[in-house]
Amino acid sequence: MHTILGKQRLSPNVTRIDVAAPRIAAIRQPGQFVIVHRTEGAERIPLTIADADPETGSITLVIQAVGKSTRELVSLDPGQGIEDIAGPLGHPTEMIDSGRAVCVGGGVGTAVVHPIAQGLSRRGVSVTSIIGGRSREWIIFEPELRQLGEVIVCTDDGSYGRKGFVTDALKEQLEAGDVKIVYAVGPVPMMRAVAKLTRPFEVRTIVSLNPVMIDGTGMCGGCRVSVGSETRFACVDGPEFDGHQVDFDELMDRLGTYREFEQRAACAPSECHLGQPTKPDTER
Amino acid sequence: MPDKITTKQRLQIGRQKMPEQGSRERAVNFAEVNLGFPEQLALLEADRCLQCKDPRCIKGCPVNVNIPRFIEFLTAGQLAEAAQSLLCDNALPAVTGRVCPQETQCEAECIRGNKGMPVGIGYLERYVADWARLHKEAVPPVKAPPTGRSVVVIGSGPSGLTAAGELVRRGHAVTIYEALHKPGGVLVYGIPEFRLPKKIVEQEVRRLKEAGVKIQCNVIVGRTYTLQELQAEFDAVFIANGAGLPVFMNVPGENLKGVYSANEYLTRVNLMAAYQSEQANTPVLRARRVAVVGGGNVAMDSVRTARRLGAEQAMIVYRRTRDEMPARTEEIHHAAEEGVQFEELTAPVEVIGNDQRWVTGLKCVRMRLGAPDDSGRASPEPVPGSEFILPCDVVVVAVGTRPNPLLTATCPELRLNARGNIITDENGMTNLPGVFAGGDIVRGAATVILAMGDGKKVAGSIDHWLTREQPTL
Ligand SMILES: Cc1cc2nc3c(=O)[nH]c(=O)nc-3n(C[C@H](O)[C@H](O)[C@H](O)COP(=O)(O)OP(=O)(O)OC[C@H]3O[C@@H](n4cnc5c(N)ncnc54)[C@H](O)[C@@H]3O)c2cc1C
Ligand SMILES: Cc1cc2nc3c(=O)[nH]c(=O)nc-3n(C[C@H](O)[C@H](O)[C@H](O)COP(=O)(O)OP(=O)(O)OC[C@H]3O[C@@H](n4cnc5c(N)ncnc54)[C@H](O)[C@@H]3O)c2cc1C
Ligand code: SF4
Ligand code: SF4
Ligand code: FES
Numbered sequence: 001m002h003t004i005l006g007k008q009r010l011s012p013n014v015t016r017i018d019v020a021a022p023r024i025a026a027i028r029q030p031g032q033f034v035i036v037h038r039t040e041g042a043e044r045i046p047l048t049i050a051d052a053d054p055e056t057g058s059i060t061l062v063i064q065a066v067g068k069s070t071r072e073l074v075s076l077d078p079g080q081g082i083e084d085i086a087g088p089l090g091h092p093t094e095m096i097d098s099g100r101a102v103c104v105g106g107g108v109g110t111a112v113v114h115p116i117a118q119g120l121s122r123r124g125v126s127v128t129s130i131i132g133g134r135s136r137e138w139i140i141f142e143p144e145l146r147q148l149g150e151v152i153v154c155t156d157d158g159s160y161g162r163k164g165f166v167t168d169a170l171k172e173q174l175e176a177g178d179v180k181i182v183y184a185v186g187p188v189p190m191m192r193a194v195a196k197l198t199r200p201f202e203v204r205t206i207v208s209l210n211p212v213m214i215d216g217t218g219m220c221g222g223c224r225v226s227v228g229s230e231t232r233f234a235c236v237d238g239p240e241f242d243g244h245q246v247d248f249d250e251l252m253d254r255l256g257t258y259r260e261f262e263q264r265a266a267c268a269p270s271e272c273h274l275g276q277p278t279k280p281d282t283e284r
Numbered sequence: 285m286p287d288k289i290t291t292k293q294r295l296q297i298g299r300q301k302m303p304e305q306g307s308r309e310r311a312v313n314f315a316e317v318n319l320g321f322p323e324q325l326a327l328l329e330a331d332r333c334l335q336c337k338d339p340r341c342i343k344g345c346p347v348n349v350n351i352p353r354f355i356e357f358l359t360a361g362q363l364a365e366a367a368q369s370l371l372c373d374n375a376l377p378a379v380t381g382r383v384c385p386q387e388t389q390c391e392a393e394c395i396r397g398n399k400g401m402p403v404g405i406g407y408l409e410r411y412v413a414d415w416a417r418l419h420k421e422a423v424p425p426v427k428a429p430p431t432g433r434s435v436v437v438i439g440s441g442p443s444g445l446t447a448a449g450e451l452v453r454r455g456h457a458v459t460i461y462e463a464l465h466k467p468g469g470v471l472v473y474g475i476p477e478f479r480l481p482k483k484i485v486e487q488e489v490r491r492l493k494e495a496g497v498k499i500q501c502n503v504i505v506g507r508t509y510t511l512q513e514l515q516a517e518f519d520a521v522f523i524a525n526g527a528g529l530p531v532f533m534n535v536p537g538e539n540l541k542g543v544y545s546a547n548e549y550l551t552r553v554n555l556m557a558a559y560q561s562e563q564a565n566t567p568v569l570r571a572r573r574v575a576v577v578g579g580g581n582v583a584m585d586s587v588r589t590a591r592r593l594g595a596e597q598a599m600i601v602y603r604r605t606r607d608e609m610p611a612r613t614e615e616i617h618h619a620a621e622e623g624v625q626f627e628e629l630t631a632p633v634e635v636i637g638n639d640q641r642w643v644t645g646l647k648c649v650r651m652r653l654g655a656p657d658d659s660g661r662a663s664p665e666p667v668p669g670s671e672f673i674l675p676c677d678v679v680v681v682a683v684g685t686r687p688n689p690l691l692t693a694t695c696p697e698l699r700l701n702a703r704g705n706i707i708t709d710e711n712g713m714t715n716l717p718g719v720f721a722g723g724d725i726v727r728g729a730a731t732v733i734l735a736m737g738d739g740k741k742v743a744g745s746i747d748h749w750l751t752r753e754q755p756t757l
Contacts, residue, residue, distance in 0.1 A: 220530065
């Protein structure tokens with residue numbers, strides 16, 4: 001049993017929880033994730049380790065409540081527990097040791113970008129973060145990222161920072177010329193747009209993929225994604241891949257496999273996207 | 285009951301039939317198909333054993349269970365002794381009695397198979413084991429005083445569980461690390477409830493825990509701990525992480541929605557309990573037409589699961605014929621009774637989808653049997669121009685598994701063969717001193733009893749290694 005040590009609401013549907021997992025806290029590296037299984041009968045779901053404190057033995061999970069499992073997790077209170085947390089899983093982020101990196105985060109993806117930016121900054125890399133959301137209240141992790149370097153905030157409605165998409169801001173950075181690598185984590189359409197944008201600039205672009213997972217150990221093959229012309233298992237070969245090689249359309253499509261089922265699984269009215277053709281809310 | 289029956293009388297008794305759920309009824313539920321012998325049938329079947337002087341059946345069993353001995357105790361009504369005898373040869377008889385391919389092992393060698401039918405060894409094994417599960421006090425665990433030595437077992441499948449049992453019994457401190465949230469390996473995530481109730485595996489696991497084995501789930505060796513760390517912390521390591529990496533067919537369309545590996549399909553239904561209700565948190569597609577590719581136990585389990593999830597048409601697509609299928613005969617037979625269709629001599633070449641990328645069919649080619657291959661089985665070859673489309677909504681790929689490289693990739697010093705299996709010496713030791721391996725990770729996908737056999741044998745080697753003369757420093 002892993003006890004919830006703290007809980008904080010970051011945006012209307014994103015919640016941070018700190019939970020005891022001493023071994024994982026001690027060894028996790030940026031880019032790695034855990035599989036969380038709340039209790040018997042619950043789903044096993046992957047969540048990125050957004051931060052960790054080896055001293056207190058806690059890891060930080062930043063969860064966007066999009067469906068039954070995530071909603072149940074964010075409804076837990078400090079003192080309550082999660083039965084199973086397995087990890088750390090996946091490969092650590094591919095890092096550079098010098099130069100300039102741009103980290104692009106959309107929605108809850110900003111929380112995933114944070115440990116990457118942290119790792120880069122520790123190595124002496126100059127980090128610019130571009131983070132986006134619908135409006136001011138959806139922007140998360142801004143103060144944490146400011147401690148690591150420049151931050152450009154973009155909102156769809158212009159209520160905070162610049163009005164527009166993260167890609168607009170990224171384009172300017174790329175045109176400035178000295179960007180060595182771009183990391184992008186967010187909804188699939190955002191990652192696809194970022195990869196498309198960086199391609200002509202020939203800037204290496206790492207994206208973190210979020211297919212449906214079960215075991216996270218390479219046993220089921222449910223997380224398979226097409227990268228280059230190969231099938232890869234995101235849980236063991238990823239979750240981060242070269243964005244210029246990823247088949248985003250296939251990923252997007254496969255994420256819709258259980259849509260009908262998910263819509264049936266008790267959907268809170270305020271967040272229900274029943275019938276929406278695309279899934280703007282499958283951010284991470 | 286006659287005191288002593290003659291051989292002639294024994295020979296007159298026919299093989300008893302296993303009572304089972306009716307095929308119509310069971311095709312829509314997940315309860316166990318075989319119901320087990322009642323006492324009277326068990327005793328009748330036991331009386332069929334001739335108590336051979338040179339029992340060939342024993343040689344047919346990969347772990348050499350002393351079959352006539354436990355059967356003799358059974359006929360004498362000494363069930364505790366029967367159980368003791370059986371458990372001393374085989375740590376999980378309630379499991380093997382249900383899932384061993386007896387027809388190619390113990391029963392294949394039974395002398396009574398020459399004329400008519402072999403003794404139902406598997407059924408009797410199951411009978412005695414089930415009795416022992418209900419009468420735990422009658423078979424107390426054997427335990428040696430603590431040796432002060434420690435062993436870590438990686439993986440809690442049949443190989444790891446068996447080794448752990450053998451090692452605690454000898455007084456060593458044993459810890460099992462398991463990647464999933466529930467122990468049992470393929471026995472819990474792969475083999476379905478209707479063949480091996482989860483309750484049985486749970487009871488076996490509990491018995492091990494009571495004997496002192498520590499089981500820690502959610503530990504992925506290679507990620508949570510490296511093998512090197514374990515080598516430093518424990519006196520010996522036993523790697524039994526199975527061969528859990530699913531192999532796909534490598535045909536176009538395999539990433540369409542509705543294509544599963546058998547591992548994923550069965551895991552969703554078994555481990556994640558999607559079979560228990562349509563409202564289970566982990567979903568599984570319930571399709572009208574399901575095509576399962578393959579002819580082994582895994583394929584049979586998948587297709588029978590599909591049927592139970594409501595498929596009107598549950599089909600096996602296999603490139604040879606039913607006679608060449610590697611699955612247990614009983615499973616093929618049960619599948620057919622449950623209305624499973626067999627598309628024999630058929631090989632998929634492409635998965636077909638609609639414009640929303642949902643599976644709509646499997647493009648196949650007909651095969652014919654040619655010259656025998658290395659394994660002696662006729663090798664199938666495609667019939668030119670015989671392509672056709674088999675309409676279906678879900679495809680389950682059950683064409684085999686390979687060793688999962690997660691652990692081995694993080695320990696490059698460990699010697700592997702070209703297929704990624706760990707290489708061991710005759711004692712089950714790898715090229716790293718004190719690191720042993722067994723089960724599917726060494727053999728490639730094999731059987732429960734072979735994995736258990738390795739667990740037992742290697743536990744002996746580990747015990748030897750731990751208690752060997754230590755060079756004085
Ligand atoms: C490696 C990895 C790391 C992740 N890290 C985080 C994280 O740090 N924080 C976070 O909030 N989420 C993260 N996710 C996504 C998270 O796992 C899913 O949101 C979660 O499984 C949804 O479960 P649910 O039952 O709440 O929703 P469901 O009812 O299963 O789904 C609701 C909606 O989410 C979509 N969805 C389902 N599964 C996923 C998925 N794996 N990714 C994206 N959308 C999905 C569905 O299409 C549906 O529209 C990560 C995913 C992966 C693979
Ligand atoms: C669907 C199906 C049906 C079958 N039917 C039969 C049958 O009827 N009869 C028969 O004899 N055989 C059958 N088999 C084959 C049999 O189940 C296997 O040969 C046997 O389970 C192998 O045992 P094992 O202990 O080597 O490995 P497994 O049972 O595979 O167990 C390995 C365990 O190790 C864990 N693990 C893996 N990697 C790690 C890691 N890095 N760290 C920690 N833990 C890890 C896994 O999660 C798993 O629990 C079947 C197999 C399947 C899949
Ligand atoms: S373990 Fe399997 S092969 Fe051996 S006697 Fe029992 S059923 Fe037969
Ligand atoms: S070979 Fe058959 S008849 Fe002979 S001892 Fe074995 S089970 Fe009994
Ligand atoms: S989640 Fe099962 S193989 Fe990746």
